[in-house]
Amino acid sequence: MQKKPILLTGASGNLGRMLAKELSAAGYELRLTDIIPFPDPLPPQARFVKADLNEALAIVRQAEGCSTILHFGGVSVERPFEEIIGPNLRGLYHIYEAARREGARVVFASSNHAIGFHERVTGNEAKLDHDCAFRPDGYYGLSKVYGELMGRLYWDKHGVENVNIRIGSSFPKPVNARMLSTWLSYADLARLVIRCIEAEKVGHAVIWGASRNPASYWGTDHRDRLGWQPQDTAEDFRAEVGNIVSDDPVEERYQGGGYCSIEYSRKGGFSPRDQFELE
Numbered sequence: 482m483q484k485k486p487i488l489l490t491g492a493s494g495n496l497g498r499m500l501a502k503e504l505s506a507a508g509y510e511l512r513l514t515d516i517i518p519f520p521d522p523l524p525p526q527a528r529f530v531k532a533d534l535n536e537a538l539a540i541v542r543q544a545e546g547c548s549t550i551l552h553f554g555g556v557s558v559e560r561p562f563e564e565i566i567g568p569n570l571r572g573l574y575h576i577y578e579a580a581r582r583e584g585a586r587v588v589f590a591s592s593n594h595a596i597g598f599h600e601r602v603t604g605n606e607a608k609l610d611h612d613c614a615f616r617p618d619g620y621y622g623l624s625k626v627y628g629e630l631m632g633r634l635y636w637d638k639h640g641v642e643n644v645n646i647r648i649g650s651s652f653p654k655p656v657n658a659r660m661l662s663t664w665l666s667y668a669d670l671a672r673l674v675i676r677c678i679e680a681e682k683v684g685h686a687v688i689w690g691a692s693r694n695p696a697s698y699w700g701t702d703h704r705d706r707l708g709w710q711p712q713d714t715a716e717d718f719r720a721e722v723g724n725i726v727s728d729d730p731v732e733e734r735y736q737g738g739g740y741c742s743i744e745y746s747r748k749g750g751f752s753p754r755d756q757f758e759l760e
């Protein structure tokens with residue numbers, strides 16, 4: 482088991498709080514950081530320091546002596562471009578420079594919104610593989626594309642290893658029909674993050690962050706490098722949420738769901754499938 486401390490950004494967020502608890506219980510020494518206070522009692526072997534991802538020095542200090550940086554901090558929803566630049570673009574640069582300095586591995590919380598404008602896969606079509614084209618569905622998704630490509634650059638140029646988890650929908654349980662395809666249980670995410678820390682070699686890896694969902698849109702990725710397989714399934718919730726769909730055709734057509742509809746203004750608005758032959 483990795484003995485050096487693990488840095489977790491976004492520790493005060495939904496996934497950060499869950500990971501802090503699970504990783505501490507698994508025996509890791511944690512350095513937690515966020516721009517807002519940590520709302521829970523500190524778990525054993527953890528310390529918390531408030532820091533802004535925009536501040537290079539603060540991030541470099543937090544990363545000192547760490548083997549892995551779990552980068553879960555930043556703007557986590559669609560927001561205007563100007564609000565995203567600082568935490569998600571400049572912040573990411575600070576994370577990668579700190580990792581380069583420490584020889585640390587980066588685990589990046591990427592998102593399905595990096596590829597959100599791919600159409601949903603129904604039963605008969607091929608699922609998307611990890612090397613599919615990026616098709617971001619907003620400025621937030623675009624920042625995740627930037628993050629994944631930052632990982633590509635730092636691996637190729639500096640040998641900084643990184644795992645990019647394209648998280649689908651990680652919540653306590655699925656809340657609509659789309660999440661029967663995209664849901665990632667907290668337990669599957671925690672097990673995945675531990676494999677990202679422990680795997681011997683990862684290079685630049687991309688993982689579809691979803692549970693074992695039969696309705697998944699996603700196919701191959703680099704999970705063999707990690708030795709991770711999801712164990713939970715959204716299918717257990719089909720009776721509860723299978724009928725929960727929106728009346729928005731753009732949202733229902735694309736993998737990114739409602740994010741695709743935000744300020745959607747393609748000429749003519751939504752058109753039937755065959756009208757968009759040019760990708």
Ligand SMILES: NC(=O)c1ccc[n+]([C@@H]2O[C@H](COP(=O)([O-])OP(=O)(O)OC[C@H]3O[C@@H](n4cnc5c(N)ncnc54)[C@H](O)[C@@H]3O)[C@@H](O)[C@H]2O)c1
Pocket residue numbers: 490491492493494495496497514515516517532533534535552553554555556557558567568572590591592593647648649650651652
């Ligand atoms: N929950 C999901 O389903 C999901 C899906 C796809 C991707 N993700 C990604 O996973 C990560 C965590 O998601 P979450 O649901 O816990 O989001 P969250 O919003 O609850 O957590 C993000 C945290 O980042 C912190 N943060 C924001 N700006 C910061 C700054 N300038 N400096 C330092 N910290 C800052 C926030 O205070 C917050 O605590 C995010 O990167 C998100 O984009 C989550």
